[in-house]
Amino acid sequence: MPQVTLTVNGKNSTVEVEGRTLLVELLREKLRLTGTHVGCDTSQCGACVVHVDGESVKACTILAVQVDGGQVTTIEGLAAADGTLHPMQEAFREYHALQCGFCTPGMVMSAIDLVQKHPEGMSEREIREGLEGNLCRCTGYHNIVKAIAAAQDVMHGKRSELARAAE
Amino acid sequence: MNVVAPFEGIGASVRRKEDLRFLSGRGQYTDDIARPGQAHACILRSPHAHARILKLDAAAARAMPGVVAIYTGEDTKGLGGIPCGWQLHNKDGSPMAEPRHPVIAEGKARHVGDPVAVVVAETRTQAKDAAEAIEVEYEVLPALSTMKEALAPGAAQLHDAAPGNLCYDWHIGDKAATDAAFARAHKVVRFETTNNRLVPNAMEPRAAIGDYDPTTGEHTLWTTSQNPHVIRLLMGAFVLNIPESRLRVVAPDVGGGFGSKIYHYAEEAIVTWAASKLNRPVKWTCDRSEAFISDAHGRDHVTTCELALDETGKFLGLRVDTLANMGAYLSTFAPCVPTYLYATLLSGVYSLPTIYAEVKAVFTSTVAVDAYRGAGRPEATYLLERLVDVAAAETGMDRVEIRRRNFIATDAFPYQTPVALQYDSGDYFSTLDAALETAGWAGFEARRAEAAKEGKLRGIGISTYVEACGIAPSAVVGSLGARAGLYEVGTIRVHPTGSVTVLTGAHSHGQGHETTFAQLVADRLGVPLSQVDVVHGDTAKVPFGMGTYGSRSLAVGGSAMVKAMDKVVDKAKKIAAHLLEASVQDIEFDRGTFRVAGTDRTKALAEVSLAAYVPHNYPIEELEPGLEETAFYDPKNFTYPGGCHICEVEIERDTGKVSVVNFTAVDDVGRVINPMIVEGQVQGGVAQGIGQALMEQAVYDESGQLLSGSMMDYSLPRAEDLPMVSVANHVTLCTHNPLGVKGCGEVGAIGSPPAVMNAVVDALREFGVRHVEMPATPAKIWNIINAGAQRMAAE
Incomplete structure (x- = not known):
């Protein structure tokens, strides 16, 4: 069986996989990082989004062997070592941008990549369009959009702390 | 130092306790669990809608790598069938047809996706590989894709026990009085419609793990369920014959349900049974495409209705004739959805003197249909609210005025409808007025004109609704055919140092119970939210429960919980009286402090709880130690949330694409515990309602194949398909439960579809459109616009 060596959340791992093993299977089943979810089988829902070498990737649509030598960040690797949440995680909590929590890891990972790719800042419409690869069945996206709008200001250094949802 | 703690009780938008684990990837959903030594199951499903299984050859599959066992209907035919939780009766008093629902198909498959064999292997991929190697020879029988086909004379029979593919023929209301009302009507408005079939699509696919300990005989099932105790009851008592004491059902974090995870599914029984046969854990996780053909679907009604009106636009009577699709087998709640959760709501918010409704439930060769967010009430609301708009158009009345004229008066509560329900409270005028104001109804024509300048069609629609939640008094539902009671159970465990654990039979799968329920405790007992933990979803921890559905x-x-807290406070007062050397009648309790009335002599709850567990100075002769109470609460009535939704749409003429540009929801959900969570629930419900109105539809072809069988084919709303949703509350309290609450989980999905469709029809008025069926897809609208444009050009 092929071997894959990769760094996940700063930790090196070498894992034996089948040729057909998906990255998400490696993460969930071999490394037991179960924060990355599988919500569909057609690459539609985005629950499995992780970052590979700094880019958001649907981990259900890439083979584990393709990530050999790569740097992977999952939802488990976002918070600081002292537990301080990433601004996007904090914004999701503050703005009630999650209900059942299942789409949340992929949604957060996609949102971070989206904000990073738009240093100029995004409008509500642009945020909505940027989320085209992620499905949420609980929230109606209203609060997800608000959370991302707030988090982008923090991530771009425009605000030192999050605005309250009531603003 | 005088520190004022932040208010965390009833009415505070406190941030959710559960969020930290979900945001950190530490949620524990069923598929996240790996039991030591677990094997994996794959279900081989029928590719045909209706077929006799002539031969099943698993020899090659058994020889595949990693295969542990292969089971067919031959192996499970000694097990009980999957039970139905509700028995309806026909008009003539005879019971509904209730054919056996085998765990694995027995000689015949009745829908695409019906389990035909189960492979258990060392890994999931090995199980899938082996399932592909099973050879099944089928004799394909005629598919019954639609209710019309199934009811046609001479149609193929899906079940021997259901002649004519009819499950039941039921009615409610006074036929003679309704006929009389129509006979003296000034105007009769007739309307036919289909309520589109939907696939719930909770983001977490179903999963189940069975485990068995041969030394104790204890079975454990981890499952994606909204009601683990109900699954224990149904599966243990009816399918596998396991006593409750030896069957533990755990529903850990569950990624959304919307009804689809209420039911007892075959896969739960399969893994539990197989684990005990194999003496090792067996896990099954559903693929999404598999979910489309095995999760229960929702809605799927075909209805004809008539409304009788007098000269002034007052409603005189309503006649409704509905066909409701049950799918191939009866799912847990299926029979009650188009009857007691639908026809009983047909009075809506209106003073309707008489109603007569007939419902025929039909078996078809499609996956089972059962409750989906709203369950019957969205179908009733859609029917009525479209009918009222059609009536307004045909009588020339204003859409708002016709509603106002027929509303149940605010001083008429409790209001007895002609279809069994008695609404306890409501104020439909106030929710209407608030919504009209917020939505800017009065200024709409200017916005329409503005849109027209840009070549867009703009329309506005209104829906005023009431629904029934908090199901329900056990004696009432029992008399209507429920095979269970519908109370709920709560335990309040005050620990020695004053922290509290709540055990609840309700189950949270997105609703935020861990926060809302903790707020009830913070409010009543004065314990900080950080010291209240809510436990749910495990039959080994929670005494009993009926689970979460119907906004209950x-x-x-x-x-x-309130009842259990009352008991805790009663006992704690006795302990406090002893400690304070006062009479118990003189003890007052307010948010964590016991006080001798009129004095400054007090004891904190933590001092009382410590005394309860360290009873050195304690009235031990009269009172047992400990401070933990359990209560069963059986509701006195349904609760009746209601309100008004207003939707504004714009339609692009060139593409037919409908965009929701404004959406206003003003709901009366009774007392609000956490406004932030309520707003989120309404927004999410509205999103599903807009999905039903504009995008979603399960489509079966004539051979019974589900064409919309994956997320590539079934159109779920994405962020760019939806607007911001304005949510407000107007509160009238529920009069019969101690919190005054009504329920907020489904109002969004119930009130919104007719608001959207009334807006679409309004936008298309210039084309002479009377009605548009859901979903209002671009293709459908484009055809209407172009047919209309051609006709107008010809005129």
Whole structure:
């Protein structure tokens, strides 16, 4: 069986996989990082989004062997070592941008990549369009959009702390 | 130092306790669990809608790598069938047809996706590989894709026990009085419609793990369920014959349900049974495409209705004739959805003197249909609210005025409808007025004109609704055919140092119970939210419960907690009286402090709880130690949330694409515990309602194949398909539960579809459109616009 060596959340791992093993299977089943979810089988829902070498990737649509030598960040690797949440995680909590929590890891990972790719800042419409690869069945996206709008200001250094949802 | 703690009780938008684990990837959903030594199951499903299984050859599959066992209907035919939880009766008093629902198909498959064999292997991929190697020879029988086909004379029979593919022929209301009302009507408005079939699509696919300990005989099932105790009851008592004491059902974090995870599914029984046969854990996780053909679907009604009106636009009577699709087998709640959750709501918010409704439930060769967010009430609301708009158009009345003229008066509560329900409270005029104001109804024509300048069609629609939640008094539902009671259970465990654990039979799968329920405790007992933990979803921890559906968790589960807290306070007062050397009648309790009335002599709850567990100075002769109480709360009535939704749409003429540009929801959900969570629930419900109105539809072809069988083919709303949703509340309290709460989980999905469709029809008025069926897809609208444009050009 092929071997894959990769760094996940700063930790090196070498894992034996089948040729057909998906990255998400490696993460969930071999490394037991179960924060990355599988919500569909057609690459539609985005629950499995992780970052590979700094880019958001649907981990259900890439083979584990393709990530050999790569740097992977999952939802488990976002918070600081002292537990301080990433601004996007904090914004999701503050703005009630999650209900059942299942789409949340992929949604957060996609949102971070989206904000990073738009240093100029995004409008509500642009945020909505940027989320085209992620499905949420609980929230109606209203609060997800608000959370991302707030988090982008923090991530771009425009605000030192999050605005309250009531603003 | 005088520190004022932040208010965390009833009415505070406190941030959710559960969020930290979900945001950190530490949620524990069923598929996240790996039991030591677990094997994996793959279900081989029928590719045909209706077929006799002539031969099943698993020899090659058994020889595949990693295969542990292969089971067919031959192996499970000694097990009980999957039970139905509700028995309806026909008009003539005879019971509904209730054919056996085998765990694995026995000689015949009745829908695409019906389990035909189960492979258990060392890994999931090995199980899938082996399932592909099973050879099945089928004799394909005629598919019954639609209710019309199934009811046609001479149609193929899906079940021997259901002649004519009819499950039941039921009715409610006074036929003679309704006929008489129509005979003296000034105007009769007739309307036919289909309520589109939907696939719930909770983001977490179903999963189940069975485990068995041969030394104790204890079975454990981890499952994606909204109601683990109900699954224990149904599966243990009816399918596998396991006593409750030896069957533990755990529903850990569950990624959304919307009804689809209420039911007892075959896969739960399969893994539990197989684990005990194999003496090792067996896990099954559903693929999404598999979910489309095995999760229960929702809605799927075909209805004809008539409304009788007098000269002034007052409603005189309503006649409704509905066909409701049950799918191939009866799912847990299926029979009650188009009857007691639908026809009983047909009076809506209106003073309707007489109603007569007939419902025929039909078996078809499609996956089972059962409750999906709203369950019957969205179908009733859609029917009525479209009918009222059609009536307004045909009588020339204003859409708002016709509603106002027929509303149940605010001083008429409790209001007895002609279809069994008695609404306890409501104020439909106020929710209407608030919504009209917020939505800017009066200024709409200017916006329409503005849109027209840009070549867009703009329309506005209104929906005024009431629904029934908090299901329900056990004696009432029992008399209507429920095979269970519908109370809820709550335990309040005050620990020695004053922290509290709540055990609830309700189940949270997105609703935020861990926060809302903790707020009830913070409010009543004065314990900080950080010291209140809510435990749910495990039959080994929670004494009993009926689970979460029908927006019942707070109205019924919360009320059980209040009742348990009453008992805790009663006992604690006796302990405090002893400690304070006062009479118990003189002890007052307010948010964590016991006080001798009129004095400054007090004891904190933590001092009392410590005394309860360290009873050195304690009235031990009269009182047992400990401070933990359990209550069962059986509701006195349904609760009746209601309100008004207003939707504004714009349609692009060139593409037919409908965009929701404004959406206003003003709902009366009774007392609000956490406004932030309520707003989120309404927004999410509205999103599903807009999905039903504009995008979603399960489509079967004539051979019974589900064409919309994956997320590539079934159109779920994405962020760019939806607007911001304005949510407000106007509160009238529920009069019969201690919290005054009504329920907020489904109002969004119930009130919104007719608001959207009334807006679409309004936008298309210039084309002479009377009605548009859901979903209002671009293709459908484009055809209407172009047919209309051609006709107008010809005129």
